[in-house]
Amino acid sequence: MAEVSLSGITRRFGDTLALDDVSLTVPDGAFVVLLGPTGAGKTTALRMVSGLDRPDAGEVHIGGRPVGGLTPAQRDVAMVFQQYSLYPHLTVRENLEFPLKSPLLRTPRAEIDRKVAEVAGMLQIAHKLDNRATNLSGGEMQRVSIGRALVRRPSVYLMDEPLSSLDAKLRADLRVELKKIQADFGATLIYVTHDQVEAMTMATHVGVLDQGRLLQFGAPREVYENPVSIQAAARLGQPRINLLPADLFGDAPPRAATIGLRPEQIEQGAGADSTVVRVERLGDQTRLHLIYRDHALVTVTDPHTPLGPGDLVPIRPRQPFYFDAAGARVA
């Protein structure tokens, strides 16, 4: 496995700046999740590492060597896309074996069989090994695509929303498996997702992209607890961070335009009254929708709460974030 670094990567498509001077280092064995709204540049960043696309400026290094002149195969990366890409005329087993049969690798037969069985078991597709790839559901095809990457031990795995087409149970299982692969094999992974549960549970580091710029790069807890801006703060946390006028609860620091409150930053039972609008029971979380001085906010509460619409709950901020008018953190 290998360290991956991007230095000053810029990529334009006409007037669109898909990546704007992005620099980041993915340590060897790290699981990096790229987060950001649609069009932020996440897929473009992966394509820069894979060699499927080239930067207008900047350099990518894998394992310490510049890879600008190398093809995807020469870069020794394994990719999984949101859209499965299988060989339709081959069986599941043949699709999984394919990467191991490269003449360069010369993998012994017994080793191929062992790896295919291991990966098929992990992805819960062992019973489908002799099916043609076309005789599978969408979720099964996607698992085979993931399997085709996992039979190999490349320098780096690149994954673009690989779990988004799977049902919730399988997604949860595969989150655990991917994390295990990373931990067991010391694999370096760069992974794009919109799903912040994936980011919080799997990532050693998250990179928050917005309009082609890397806003923040760090451990998921670090980005959650110490966001540099509104854009970074809004990427993590369910329910989303509440963003309200800075002085809504009283004095605000100089230059603050917005106060940011995650659920745990709203103390209930002290302060001034808010009115309960709705209690939303989601099973693993009970959300409280409140109105405070004409502003709506959402927090979480005890699953056994007796509160209901119209009830009053005193609230006050606890160690809130403050942001300036441009969204940068000021306190």
Ligand SMILES: Nc1ncnc2c1ncn2[C@@H]1O[C@H](COP(=O)(O)OP(=O)(O)OP(=O)(O)O)[C@@H](O)[C@H]1O
């Ligand atoms: N081949 C291309 N031609 C023209 N514009 C492109 C091309 N690829 C990407 N872009 C533009 O570059 C920007 C970044 O796109 P990218 O696909 O990297 O975003 P993303 O963060 O992966 O978004 P999503 O979450 O929707 O997949 C977007 O504005 C997109 O329209």
